[in-house]
Amino acid sequence: MNARLLRVAGFGPGYRDIGSAVRDARPGDVVEVAAGTYPGPVVVDKEIELRAQNGPGGVCLVGNTDHAALTLTASATVRGLELRGEGCWTGTVVITGDGITPVLDGCSVTGTGDSGISVAERATPLVRDCHVTNENGAGIKVDGAGGTFERCAVLDAGMAALEVDGGATPTLTACRLSGPSGYGVEVRGRGAVVVLRDSEILDTDLAGVYLERGAKAVLTGTTVRGTGGNGVWLDGRDAVAELSGCTIAESSGSGCAVSAGSASIMDCRFVDIDMGAVEVTGRNSAASLLRTEITGGGGYPAVSMGSGARATVAHTRIQDVSGNGFSVADRGTTLAAEDCVIEKASDTGITLYGGDAKFVRCRVSDVDDHGVVAFSESTSTFEDCVVSGASRHGFDIHGDRATLTRCRAFDNGYTGFELAGSPSVQACSSYRNGEDDQVGLPPGTGDAAGAGEPSAPAGPASVAELLGELDALIGLAEVKEEVRTLVDLIMVGQRRAEAGLRTPPLSRHLVFTGNPGTGKTTVGRLYGRILAALGLLEAGHLVEVSRVDLVGSYVGHTAPRTKKQFDRARGGVLFIDEAYALTPDHGGADFGREAIDTLVKLMEDHRDEVVVIVAGYTAEMARFVAANPGLESRFSRTIEFPDYTSSELVRITELQATAHDYRLAESTRTELLAYYDSLERGRSFGNGRTARRTFETMVSEHAVRLARSTTATVEDLTLLVPEDLPDEWTNRGMTEATRGA
Template sequence: MTDDRIRVAPRTRGAHRTITQALGAAPDGAVISIAPGEYHESFRLIRRVTLVPQYGNGSVTIAVPAAAGALTVAAPNCRVRGLVVRGTDPGETLLRVEDAAGLTLEDCLVTHGRAEVLGSRTVVPGAGRPVGDIPLDHDLATELADPTAGGVLVTRRTRLRAARHTALHVTGDALARLDDTSIMDVEGIGVAVSGSAVLRADQLRVHGGSGSALRALDASRVLLRGSGLFGAGRNGVLVQDAAEALLTDCRVENAARSAVRLDHTARAQIEESTLAGARLSGVEVRDQARVMMRGVRISGGETGVRLRSQEESVLLHCSVTGQQGNGIELAAGADPRVRGVRVARTGKHGVSVGESSRGTFDHCDVIASGFPSIHVGRDAAPRFRGCRVFDSAHDLGVAEDANPTFENCVAINVAAPRLPGAPRGGAAAPGARQPGPGRQGRDAGPPRGPQGPTGPAGPTRSGGRAAATPSGQAATAPGSAHPRQGSDDDAPEVESLTDLLAELDELVGLENVKRDVGGMVKLMQTVRMRQEAGLPAPPLSRHLVFAGNPGTGKTTVARLYGRLLHALGLLSRGHLVEVDRSALVGEYIGHTGPKTTEAFQRARGGVLFIDEAYALTPPGVAQDFGMEAIATLVKLMEDHRDEVVVIAAGYPEEMDRFIGSNPGLASRFTRSLLFTDYSTEELVRIVEHHARRHRYDLTEGARSALATHIGAIPRGERFGNGRTARQLFQQMTEHQAMRVAELTAPKDQELMALDENDLPVPLSTS
C-alpha cells in the first residue's frame, strides 16, 4: 500500500524543502506530512488540505516571521493537526480564517499571536434564533465542508497562549466551536465574539488574562458547557449590546470584577453553574439587560446578585452564600422573579430591595445575615410568599413609604423578629449573628418617622452622602448620615462624574490641586477605556501624598477623590476611612500589625486617609512601632493594590521625611499634591459660604472688616486656614445672637445680618 502523502523534509531527497512549496504542488484534499523541525514561513491555504507532523504532536513548529503576515485559511474544510504555530508579536494576528473558509485545529498550540475568524455579514439584532434554541452538540461538520456564511473554526485539544488584546476573535457572521481547548497568558480578553457570530464551547478553559475571560458584543451569541473561566482580570463573562449567552454546567472563579456581567439589552441564561470568588458581584445586570438563572451557586465577593435593570430577571433554585455585602441586591426599579433561592452568611442584607423596586420572592430562605435579613427601601413594593429567615439578629428593615407584602413568611431563631406574624421575643440561636456597633439602629428598631429617630434634630441613616464645602470640611446634608468611615452602610450608587468634577471646581482656591485631580481623572478614564478594549493598562499609581498645612482642604479633596474613583468604576465603594497614628500603632509588641490591618480592611473599596502620616516616623527614634505599621501598610497596598487608595497627608517638609523612611513608600507614593494656604480673599469667601449655608448675610461693612481682621492674623503654626474661617463664622454668629437678643421684635433681616460689630476683638500683638 503506497503512502499518498506529500512530504516536507528540508534534508530529504524527493521531499519539498518548505511547506509553501508543498502547498503549491498539493491537489485539493491532499495530506501534507511535515518532518520535525522549525519552519520560518507563512502561507495561505487556498485548497482543502491537511497538515500533520510526520512523527509526533509538537515536533513541528511553524514560526511565522514578523513581516510575513498571518497564516491564512481561505478554503473550506482545511485541517491542521499536532503542529505548533508561533508568532513574534503577541498583539498581531497570527492565524486568520477568512469569510467562507473552514479550519479544524486538533492537538495544536497557537502562541504569541491571536486567532481570528472573520465574517462579512452582520445579522440585525433579534433576527437570529434565540440562544437557548441553538444546540450545543452541533459539531459544525456541514459548515466546515461548505461554509455558506462567515468563516468556521473548530478546535479540539488545542491551546492558545501568550496573545495580546485577545487570544481569539470571532466576528461578523462567523462560527466557532471550541472543544477541550485552553486559553492562557493573555494580556487582554480571552475570547471576543462580535457581530452576529456564534461561539459554542465544550470544556473550554480560560486562565488569567488582564481583561474579561469572554466578551460578547453586538448581536453575537455564546454557548458554553462544562467550561471554566478562572482568574479573569476584569469580568468572567461580559455580555453587552444585544448579545446573548448560555452557560450550562460552567465554573467562573475569582474574577477581579463580576463573574457574569450583562449590559445594555443583553440576555443570558445560566444553568447548573458555579460562580465563585468574584471580587464585586457573582452576577451583575445593568441597563435593559436580563438574566435567567436556574440551579446556580454563587459564593463570595462583595454582592451575590446585583440587578440594576428594570427588565424582568428570573432566579430559580439558586444559592447565594458568603458575600461581604448583600446577597441579592435590587437597584431602583428592578422587578425580578425569585423562587426557591437560599441566601446565607452575608455581611449585610440577605435581600436588599432598593428604592421603587418590586419583585416577587417565593419560598426563599435567608440565613445568618449581618444586617436585617430583608431590607425594603423607600417606595418599594416587593412581595414575599412562603419565605423564611433563620439565625439572624433582625429579620426585617423597612424604610418609610415602603409597601412590602408578606404572605406566610416566618422568622426562626431571630432575636428581634418583625416579619408580620412572626413570634416576638424569640432568642437568637447560638450561632446567630449579633449586630456590631452601629447596626442596632439601622432597620432594626421601629419604623422611623419623617423627623428621624430623635425628632427634628436627630440624625438619620438614610444613606445620604456628605457634601464637600469650600472650607475644606465636610458638611452633612440634611437627612443624611455622616460620611461613612468603614461603616456597614450600603455602598453608594455611582454618582455622575460631571457632577463630582463640578463639585471639585466649586471649592474655594486649590487651583493647582483641582488641575492635578482633573488630570488624573482624564488619565484614569483613558486607562478604563483601554481596559474595556482589552488593552493593557499603563503603569499607574493611585496613591497620593497630600502636603499642606492644617485646614487647607486635604480631607475634603480626599473624600471627593474616592467618590471620583467610584464613579470611574475603579473603586467599588469610594468611601473614606480617616486614621492617624493612634489608629494604626499598637501599645505593645504584636499589636500594631493587626491594628493597621483592621483599619486597612475598613477602607477596602475606598480611600484610607492617613492624617499626620509623618507621626509614624518620629525623628530621632530608631525603634518605634510606627515602622511596623508602615511595613504592614506597604504589604497590604501590594496585596490589595486595586481595592484601596491610600492618601498620606501632613506638613510638606515632614511628608518628605515620611516618604523617604521606607523604599516601599517611595515606590508607591509617586505623586504629591501641594495644598497651599488660603489667601485673605479666599478665607473671606469661605466665611461667606458658611453664612449662606446657614441663612446669614454679611453686610458690606462686615466683608471689609472681615478682610482686615483676617489679614492681621499671624500666619504661624497655629493658623488653621479653613478651620480659622469656620471658627470666625461661629464667633460672629455668637456675637450676633447676643446683639439680636436685646432687640424687642427683630425683623427677619436683622436675624440674618452679620455686620462688622459681630467680628471678634483682634488678638493683641503686643
C-alpha cells in the first residue's frame, strides 16, 4: 500500500489538529504540519513520520497538566517539532515500548515536569540534533531502556541533565549538557551503563558524573568543566568509570573522586581542580592512571589515597600544582607508580603517611618543600627515582620500612637524603645539594666540571650483566643485534686505541623508530648503563623529555629550557620522545626549531658528556633528522623497533602477572592469544602498553568476580581464568552477540 501524505494546518484543506491526523494515519504514512501552535496530547502508536512542513522552528505542540505533549509507543519518526510541556509530571516527550526504535530529529523540547524526554520500558530511540530544557526536573531520563543521542543540547535542567536508572544503557555522542541544578549525568542502579563520546558536561551545580552502586560510565573524548562538585564521582560499591582522552577542568571538588568502585583513567587531562585531580578514598576502591596530565588547582594533593584504597599510575605528569603531587594515607593503602613526573609543586612532591607504595623511574623537581617524605608507618620502595630542585630535603625518609635503589638527589636546598632510621639504601647518589648527607659526596668536592657528582653509583653492573638484561627482554631480536653490534664496535675501538691504533669516528647518538610501547625507553635506559659500564659516560642515567620540556612559549624561553634538560642528562642519556614534534608540518614560526639548533650546539660542545636518543614514528623521524644538517651528521644510526607479536604480548602479560603474584591458567593464555590476534595493528596500537592495560583490566575483572566470595582460596586469589577477560574481548562475547542478532 502506498504511503499517504496527511496535512495539518490551522486553515484550508486538511486536519485542524495533529492528533486527528495521527489517529487516521496508517503505518508508513507521513503527517506534515504547517506552522502554528497545536494542542496535545498526541500519542503516536504506529510507524509513521510526523514532521514540520517547513523544517524546525515553526510547529509547536503543547501538552497539558495531565499528559505529555508527545508520547511515542511505536517506531515512528518525528522531525522538526517544538514540543512544550505544561506542568505534566510524566514529561514533555515520553518514549515507551518494548523494542521500539523511534527517531526524534531536530526537535526542541521544553519541559516543566519530571523530565524533558523520558525513555522507558526497553525502548531504544535515536534522538538527534535536539534541544532540551526543563526547569523543574531532569533534562533526559532513561529508565530501563536504551537509546542513542547525537548532537543534542540539554540546557539548564532543574535536576540532572541526564538521569539513568533501572539498568538503562544510553549512548551520547557529541552532546552538550550544560547548566543543570543537579548532576550533569546521574547513573543509578546495578547494570546501568552510560556512554559519552566527544561530549561536554558544563557548569553543573553538583558533580559532572555521579555513579551509584553497580553503575558504570564510559567517557571518551569528553570534557567535564566547571562542576560545583566533583568532576566524576563514584559513590557506590562496584561502580565503574572508564575515562579515555577526556579533559576535566575547573571543578570545585575533585576531578575524579572514587569513594567506592573503580576508575580507569587513560590519556586524560586534569586542569585547575580545586580539591585535587584524583581522590581514591573508599576501602577497596581502586583507580588506574595512564598517560595523564595534571596541572594547576587548589592546595589539595594532585593524587590522594585514603585507607584501604588501591591505585596504579604510569607515564603521568603532575605540574604546577598548589598541593602535594601524591599523598598516601595508612591502613591498607597500595600505590604503584611508574615513569611519573612531578614538577613545580607548592608542597611536597610525594607524601607517604602510611600504606604500601612503590615508585619506579619517577622524577620530582622544583617543589617548594621536600621532594619525598616517607613516614615510619609507610612501607615504600623507590627504584631509579630522581629528586632535584626541592626547597628542602630531596628524600626525607623516616623509620626502617623504606627501600631506595639507584636513586639520585641533586640541587636540593637541604640534604639529598635525610635518613631518620635505618632504610635500605643501595647504589644511590647525592650531589650539589645545600647540605652534606651520608649517601653521596658532600657538595663542593671533586673537580669544578663534576661539581661533586660521583663518577658512578656504587656497585655498577658489568657490560656482560647489562647485555644479559637486554637479552632477557621479550622479543626485539633485531634491536638486540643492533645494540650488540654497536657495543662490539665501541669495545674494539677502545682496544685499538689502547694499542695505539687510529680509531674511526663513531657516533653514539641514536634514532629509535617504531610504534608506542615497543620498548624504546627500556632499551635506551640499558644503553646508557652499558656506556657507563664501558667508561664512556659518567653516570649512565636516562632523562626522558618531550617537546613540552624543551620548547618555550615566547622568544628567549626555548634555549634555556633546552639547556636545563640537557644539563640534567650530563653524564647520561637525553631521551627525546616524539622528537619529530620539534619540527611541525606547518611552515609558520615555531620555537621547536630553536630547540633543535640549541641541542645541536650543546651536543657539539659536550660531545663526550651526553648521549642523545631521539624516538618516534618511522616516517616522522626521517623528516625530523633531515630538518637540520647538524642532526643528520650526528644521528647516523637508526634502530627500528617492531611491533610485538601476539605470543610476545601474552608473555609480557604473564610477566606482569608474575610480578604481582598472579598467574595465568593455560586456557587464559589461549584466550589472550586469540584476543591479541584480533586487535588491529597500526600507529595507535599500544604494544607493551596494551599488554599492561590488559593485565590491569583482568585484575579488575578478577576482583569483581571474587569480591563477594567468602570461600575464595589462595589459588582463587592468584589464578586469572578466561572469565577475567571481558566478554566482548573473547569468543564468549562474539557468541552472545551472534545469538542476539
